Each structure stands twice: as structure tokens, then as C-alpha cells.
Amino acid sequence: MNDEVVAAVARAHRRDWAQVFSTTAHLTRDLDLAEECTQDAFAQALETWAETGIPDRPGAWLTTIARNRARDVLRRESVFRRKMPLLVADDTVPGPEDGLVDDRLRLIFTCSHPALSRETQVALTLRLVCGLSTPEVARAFLVQPATMAARITRAKKKIAAARIPYRVPGPDQLEERVGAVLDVVHLIFTTGHTAPIGAHLVRQDMVDSAISLARMLHLLMPTDAEISALLALLLLNASRQATRMSADGRLVLLSEQDRSRWDRQLIVEGQALLTDALRRRPPTRYALEAAIAAVHAEAPTWQDTDWSEIIGLYDALFRLWPSPVVDLNRAVAIGLRDGPRAGLDALTPLLDDPALATYGYLSAARGDFLRQLRQWPQAVTAYEEALTLTDNDVERAFLSERLTDVRRHLR
Amino acid sequence: MAKYMVLIYGDAQQWDAMTDEQWKAHDAAHAAFAAKAGSQIIDGQQLELAPTATSLRLGALGQVTTTDGPFLETKEALGGYYLLEAADLDEVLSLATLLPEVHASHSGVEIRPVVDHG
Numbered sequence: 001m002n003d004e005v006v007a008a009v010a011r012a013h014r015r016d017w018a019q020v021f022s023t024t025a026h027l028t029r030d031l032d033l034a035e036e037c038t039q040d041a042f043a044q045a046l047e048t049w050a051e052t053g054i055p056d057r058p059g060a061w062l063t064t065i066a067r068n069r070a071r072d073v074l075r076r077e078s079v080f081r082r083k084m085p086l087l088v089a090d091d092t093v094p095g096p097e098d099g100l101v102d103d104r105l106r107l108i109f110t111c112s113h114p115a116l117s118r119e120t121q122v123a124l125t126l127r128l129v130c131g132l133s134t135p136e137v138a139r140a141f142l143v144q145p146a147t148m149a150a151r152i153t154r155a156k157k158k159i160a161a162a163r164i165p166y167r168v169p170g171p172d173q174l175e176e177r178v179g180a181v182l183d184v185v186h187l188i189f190t191t192g193h194t195a196p197i198g199a200h201l202v203r204q205d206m207v208d209s210a211i212s213l214a215r216m217l218h219l220l221m222p223t224d225a226e227i228s229a230l231l232a233l234l235l236l237n238a239s240r241q242a243t244r245m246s247a248d249g250r251l252v253l254l255s256e257q258d259r260s261r262w263d264r265q266l267i268v269e270g271q272a273l274l275t276d277a278l279r280r281r282p283p284t285r286y287a288l289e290a291a292i293a294a295v296h297a298e299a300p301t302w303q304d305t306d307w308s309e310i311i312g313l314y315d316a317l318f319r320l321w322p323s324p325v326v327d328l329n330r331a332v333a334i335g336l337r338d339g340p341r342a343g344l345d346a347l348t349p350l351l352d353d354p355a356l357a358t359y360g361y362l363s364a365a366r367g368d369f370l371r372q373l374r375q376w377p378q379a380v381t382a383y384e385e386a387l388t389l390t391d392n393d394v395e396r397a398f399l400s401e402r403l404t405d406v407r408r409h410l411r
Numbered sequence: 412m413a414k415y416m417v418l419i420y421g422d423a424q425q426w427d428a429m430t431d432e433q434w435k436a437h438d439a440a441h442a443a444f445a446a447k448a449g450s451q452i453i454d455g456q457q458l459e460l461a462p463t464a465t466s467l468r469l470g471a472l473g474q475v476t477t478t479d480g481p482f483l484e485t486k487e488a489l490g491g492y493y494l495l496e497a498a499d500l501d502e503v504l505s506l507a508t509l510l511p512e513v514h515a516s517h518s519g520v521e522i523r524p525v526v527d528h529g
Contacts, residue, residue, distance in 0.1 A: 115500055115504075162500045163498075164500050165498075165499040165501050167499075172505065
């Protein structure tokens with residue numbers, strides 16, 4: 001029974017935290033108090049559910065407990081609290097869809113408000129929307145828990161003092177604000193999908209948080225094409241999760257992955273979301289990235305990959321979002337279609353781009369083309385460079401192996 | 412309702428170099444801002460530029476010292492301000508976006524909430 005209760009509380013934490021916290025925050029208009037009451041509700045669930053059984057609707061149960069607790073505190077401390085800056089929650093402003101606005105949406109937009117730095121937006125979203133503990137958020141940022149706690153406290157103070165509203169922005173600001181929210185979700189996903197540092201290739205908690213955020217957004221704003229596109233992108237990338245590492249923990253490249261083990265359900269769902277997004281509006285950045293992921297997902301084998309289609313999509317993506325990383329991926333795709341010599345030529349202009357000077361994937365891509373051209377000394381240099389620029393242990397192991405391999409040809 | 416100070420910063424040389432035509436457009440934009448903000452503007456002034464500033468601070472010997480010039484020597488100097496009343500930051504952001512300084516590359520505004528002592 002006890003294990004069952006622990007599992008049920010953990011499940012509710014994953015699924016219902018945002019709902020419990022956001023509705024409590026709407027009542028308290030004080031993020032700290034809402035956090036306290038939400039945590040208390042989950043703690044109480046562990047005790048009460050063990051005695052009375054798991055309720056049919058755990059989220060509703062937790063919300064009631066958290067809000068009752070908040071009301072008690074507010075009654076007791078009403079005089080003191082009246083002096084504190086409160087969260088501005090204006091119910092008279094209608095949301096993007098008619099009718100009731102979900103408090104989760106208010107919370108998400110508050111956490112990603114442009115008056116907060118991107119790092120702070122991500123930290124607040126992980127803590128307040130996803131319910132990760134402060135040490136867990138600190139780990140995602142590779143900082144000390146005390147540093148993260150201070151950053152989150154500062155952010156909550158700013159939200160109250162500058163009166164960043166607890167509200168879904170009006171139509172004139174909505175598109176820009178949705179864009180910021182999606183960038184936060186995307187950043188959480190990419191941080192988890194290939195962890196920039198550490199022993200693990202994938203940080204599963206980040207990946208899960210990002211996907212559940214994107215699902216939540218899609219549920220709350222189902223007609224927003226950019227949200228559908230981002231969710232499609234995340235699902236299509238996540239569909240390959242199980243095959244990106246071998247049983248003994250080594251990196252498996254896209255070309256070597258066992259495609260029969262890709263998650264078909266996620267692929268189908270991603271394709272449908274992407275189709276829907278493309279029907280609603282001209283392709284956006286995330287729609288194009290999702291389309292590229294879909295081309296890979298649809299190729300029965302690596303050899304069957306439609307590289308011309310992928311290059312065309314990268315061209316379109318570069319026009320919308322001219323990032324050197326897009327340029328790099330396009331150059332690699334050219335090499336995969338036209339051969340290593342063409343790939344190397346396409347990469348050459350990027351060597352002077354300062355934005356890519358410390359980007360390990362550029363060196364690794366060059367190393368791979370040079371290896372195929374049997375230019376061993378240059379390949380060694382490229383892989384050595386890639387190694388010094390990579391801090392993920394799994395990726396480092398892969399690059400070391402390649403390096404040993406090309407070195408063997410030197411004499 | 413809360414109060415916000417909107418501090419307008421910019422490069423004085425660029426302001427000095429503006430033609431009469433440009434000033435006319437600039438003033439019109441401020442008028443449009445004022446029309447939109449209406450009674451939410453508690454106060455707003457253009458300031459004489461930094462070379463006219465005088466600063467007071469404690470000197471090395473513990474005496475108050477008067478110096479010629481702004482408190483902080485920066486390329487972008489304080490050029491003016493508005494004190495606004497608004498329901499929340501979003502309201503201030505959408506009003507302040509109308510200010511012409513926000514649309515020139517050398518200038519911009521900083522928005523600071525005013526402490527409410529109740």
C-alpha cells in the first residue's frame with residue numbers, strides 16, 4: 001500500500017503540480033506562500049492517502065488542501081500581508097480564448113515574461129510550472145543550490161515589486177509572449193536531449209518536463225500553430241531516444257540507429273501535429289525543424305534519407321532564423337548528399353564564424369568528412385579539437401574512439 | 412495602481428545632431444505617447460544634458476564635495492523621464508514602446524517601479 005501511495009503522489013506531482021500551484025497562487029497572490037501550501041498539500045497526501053486511500057481525482061484533492069491551507073494563513077496574517085507587494089491578477093482581462101482562462105497558462109506566461117532574463121525564465125518555469133525542487137533546477141544549470149535559490153528568490157521579488165502580471169497577455173502582445181514561452185520550453189528540451197556536460201547523454205527529467213510543458217500548452221491553446229509545431233518537434237526527436245545509446249552506454253549515431261525501435265506512436269503524433277500546424281500558417285522556425293525531424297523519422301533506412309528535401313528545409317529555416325548552427329547542419333546535409341568533398345567545402349566558410357569558434361560539432365563534422373577522404377593528419381587535428389570543445393562524457397567517449405581510429409592510419 | 416519611473420537614456424551627441432525635421436517627428440511621438448497615456452502621466456520632463464550636471468558626494472576627508480558633471484560618466488546619459496501610474500508592468504511596457512527613444516539605435520528607456528510605502 002505504502003509503495004502505491006508514494007507512486008500515486010509522485011504521479012500527481014508530475015501531472016498536477018502546475019494546476020495545484022497555479023490556482024493556489026491565484027488565491028494567495030504570493031508565489032512564496034503558494035509554494036509553501038502546495039508543498040504542504042503533497043506532504044499531507046503522503047500521510048492521508050495511506051490511511052484513506054488514493055482519491056479519484058488526486059489533482060482536485062491536492063488543490064483543495066493547498067487552497068484551504070492558504071486561506072488559513074491569509075486569515076491569520078492578513079494585517080502583515082496587506083503591506084507586502086502582491087501578484088497582480090486581473091480577472092477582468094479576457095484570455096486569448098473565450099471563457100475561463102486556466103491558471104496554468106497565467107503562470108506559464110508570468111514565468112516567461114520578457115522582463116526576466118532567459119536563464120531566470122527557464123529556472124522559474126522548471127521550479128514553479130514543472131515543480132522541480134530548487135536543487136534539481138540548480139543541477140540543470142550546473143550551479144550550487146544556494147545560488148539557484150537566490151536567483152529564484154530575486155525573480156519572485158521582481159515579479160511582485162515590478163508588478164509583472166499573473167495574466168495571459170492581450171492579443172497585441174500574445175504572439176511575442178508565446179514565442180518566449182516556446183523558446184523556454186525548447187531550451188529545457190535541448191538541455192535534456194543532449195546534456196551539455198556530465199556523465200549522461202540525456203537528462204530525462206528535463207526532456208520529460210519540456211514535453212509535458214509543450215503538451216500542457218497545446219491542451220490550453222490548441223489552435224496555436226507554433227505550439228503544435230514545437231510539440232511535434234519535441235515528440236519527433238524524443239521518438240529516437242531509446243536508440244541513441246547502446247546497451248553499454250555508447251553514443252549511437254543517427255546512421256547506425258535501429259529504426260525498428262523508434263517510437264512509432266510518438267512519430268505518428270508528431271506528424272499529425274506538424275501537418276495541423278502547417279495547415280494553419282506558413283512554416284515557422286519550429287515547424288521547419290519539426291519537418292526536418294519528420295524526414296528522418298519517415299526514412300526507412302539511413303540510405304533512404306531524402307537529403308535534398310532536408311537541404312531545402314534548412315535553406316528555408318536559414319531565411320527565417322539565420323543561425324550559424326543552421327548553416328552548419330545544412331553543410332553537413334550537403335556532404336551526406338553529394339559526398340565528403342562537397343561537405344568539407346560547404347563547411348569551410350563556417351570556420352571563420354566567431355559564433356562557431358567553440359562549437360564542437362563543427363570540428364566533429366569536419367573530422368568525419370576528412371576521415372572519409374582519408375586525410376588522416378587533418379582528421380586527427382579536427383577530432384582533437386572536437387574533444388577539447390565537448391564536455392559530455394558520452395560524446396567524449398565517442399570522439400576518443402574516432403580519434404584512436406584515425407590515428408592508427410597516421411604512419 | 413502602482414507608480415513607475417521611465418528613465419530615458421541616450422547618446423547626447425546623437426540628440427545634438429538631430430535636425431529640426433527630426434525633432435519635429437520626435438516631439439510628435441512624445442505628444443502621441445502623452446495622448447495615449449493621458450492622466451496616467453504624473454510628471455514628465457526633458458532634462459538639460461549631462462555637462463550641466465553637478466554632483467555631490469562624500470570626499471576622502473569626510474567632507475561633502477561638489478563636482479562638475481553627472482554622477483556616473485557614461486556614453487548614454489539620462490535625458491529625461493516620465494513618472495507614470497499603471498496597473499502593472501505590461502501596461503507600462505505597451506505605453507513606453509510608443510516613446511521615440513525606444514526606436515532609435517543610440518537610446519532607450521529603463522523602467523523602475525517606485526517603492527510603495529503604503
